[in-house]
Amino acid sequence: DPIQAMEFAQSKGQARKEGRTNVKFADVAGLDATVSDLRDVVEFLKNPKRYKALSAKPPKGVLLEGDPGTGKTLIAKAIAGEAGVPFYQMSGSEFVEAIVGVGAARVRDLFKRARAQKEPCIIFVDEIDALGTRRAEAGMQTNEEREQTLNQLLSEMDGFTPDIGVVFVAATNRADLLDAALTRPGRFDRKIRILRPDTQGRYEILKVHARNRPLAEDVDLMQLARDLPGLSGAELANILNESALEVVRRDGDQITAADIYNAIDRVLQGVRRPPLPDRLPVKRAFAVHEVGKGLVATVLRQQSGRLEAVERVSMVPRGRDWTRTIFLRGEDEQYTMTTRARLLERLRVVVAGRAAEEVVLGDATTYSISDLRDGARLAQKIVANYGLSDEGITIYAPPTATLGFMRKSFEVSVDNIDADLFGKGIKGGMWQPSDESLHRLRTAMYGLLGAAYEEVTAILEAHREALDAATDAILEKESLTGAELEEFIRLHPPRELPRGHA
Ligand code: ADP
Numbered sequence: 001d002p003i004q005a006m007e008f009a010q011s012k013g014q015a016r017k018e019g020r021t022n023v024k025f026a027d028v029a030g031l032d033a034t035v036s037d038l039r040d041v042v043e044f045l046k047n048p049k050r051y052k053a054l055s056a057k058p059p060k061g062v063l064l065e066g067d068p069g070t071g072k073t074l075i076a077k078a079i080a081g082e083a084g085v086p087f088y089q090m091s092g093s094e095f096v097e098a099i100v101g102v103g104a105a106r107v108r109d110l111f112k113r114a115r116a117q118k119e120p121c122i123i124f125v126d127e128i129d130a131l132g133t134r135r136a137e138a139g140m141q142t143n144e145e146r147e148q149t150l151n152q153l154l155s156e157m158d159g160f161t162p163d164i165g166v167v168f169v170a171a172t173n174r175a176d177l178l179d180a181a182l183t184r185p186g187r188f189d190r191k192i193r194i195l196r197p198d199t200q201g202r203y204e205i206l207k208v209h210a211r212n213r214p215l216a217e218d219v220d221l222m223q224l225a226r227d228l229p230g231l232s233g234a235e236l237a238n239i240l241n242e243s244a245l246e247v248v249r250r251d252g253d254q255i256t257a258a259d260i261y262n263a264i265d266r267v268l269q270g271v272r273r274p275p276l277p278d279r280l281p282v283k284r285a286f287a288v289h290e291v292g293k294g295l296v297a298t299v300l301r302q303q304s305g306r307l308e309a310v311e312r313v314s315m316v317p318r319g320r321d322w323t324r325t326i327f328l329r330g331e332d333e334q335y336t337m338t339t340r341a342r343l344l345e346r347l348r349v350v351v352a353g354r355a356a357e358e359v360v361l362g363d364a365t366t367y368s369i370s371d372l373r374d375g376a377r378l379a380q381k382i383v384a385n386y387g388l389s390d391e392g393i394t395i396y397a398p399p400t401a402t403l404g405f406m407r408k409s410f411e412v413s414v415d416n417i418d419a420d421l422f423g424k425g426i427k428g429g430m431w432q433p434s435d436e437s438l439h440r441l442r443t444a445m446y447g448l449l450g451a452a453y454e455e456v457t458a459i460l461e462a463h464r465e466a467l468d469a470a471t472d473a474i475l476e477k478e479s480l481t482g483a484e485l486e487e488f489i490r491l492h493p494p495r496e497l498p499r500g501h502a
Pocket of ligand 1 (some may be wrong): 027028029030031066067068069070071072073074075171205208232234235237276
């Protein structure tokens, strides 16, 4: 498969790289403020002696923080490319090896190679959190190896002789997890947060990646940027690359809007697989499941306007999923803040597929297990991490901590947890809630799930006619748009308004 071969080559290309790079700041789109912040690093690399002559404090370490694919590696390369200096790259995960001493030796080796050249360079370490994770988070497995590697890195960082002009750049998507020793003042004098691009940023990124690709008249990059909120630079780049592959596949010579929309589905939902044969009874169950979800989402949006609109419900199998409800992503998805009302509506949508199976078929499939897991996870977050259960503020855990509710004993990292709330305290850096707290958590969480399920069942029963009609339609045409769902609801109004939904 040529596509797979290409993807493989790409992912191998992301492994260790060393040497000169042609990447320039012009290749970095939508991050003007960041780029101009880093111009003096380029100046320094070009002429470290000047800094020395003027006793100007040279930049030493740059920490780039941001989600995967937001351009951290690209920026690091662009600094090297602009300054015309070599670029040494390694990934934090390459340092963390089972054999004690290997990681530390690799760090030593990397810095040695860089210094041996006796010329300015960039040393870039991606995923630095892999070796510099706060000890409490690493928990039980505070391994000697990690510690040694980290210490080696720290001593290398401290040992820079600034006049050679070596700049250390590290990247992480979890700066909050970094060991304090790494983030201490003097180690990274620049900490730069890279956000996912906004509409204008996405437009700039699309423009950069459309540069050498012939676009058909019907392609509107600005509209595309508006349609793809929340996507990272890497995802956008990938979409344009996939679009070009679509053109190759159909033996065309220009990228059309249709190519791009096919590519979006490939990138965001995975590769299209053949549809389920019609003779399989389970196909109808899948249709009921997915239409139920899309319908509930549409009804809730009509009632409160809180949720994103349904773009499409699809029975085209892609990746690992047989069916999907695709939402128009709201601009605010990139912000982490949301409200209880909205989370509770989301919870309803998550369990709606399962509820629809019960309402229509009087039976349920194993298909909904992943929804139920998502629902449990979301309910758990609402209760434990956000303190938003309806009992008021019950439990407080760090927003990022995951609690393994499904297992009997589970652990949360200790930071920020109100230690008096639970009984047993901390053991080996892990949180052990008392049986009573665990019981309270579970009760609140399954209470939310149960309530969501009940509400959704009522909504679906009231909209049973629309549900049946839309199910028939999707089995016919493979997918339904959000507008079509609204039309079904209009043509088949709810039998009676469910309680609490006046
Ligand atoms: P990170 O290191 O943050 O995970 P990368 O720098 O490896 O992300 O980004 C992967 C690819 O995505 C880049 O090589 C580039 O093609 C594209 N990309 C990401 N961000 C941008 C951006 N701001 N401008 C242009 N291209 C970008």
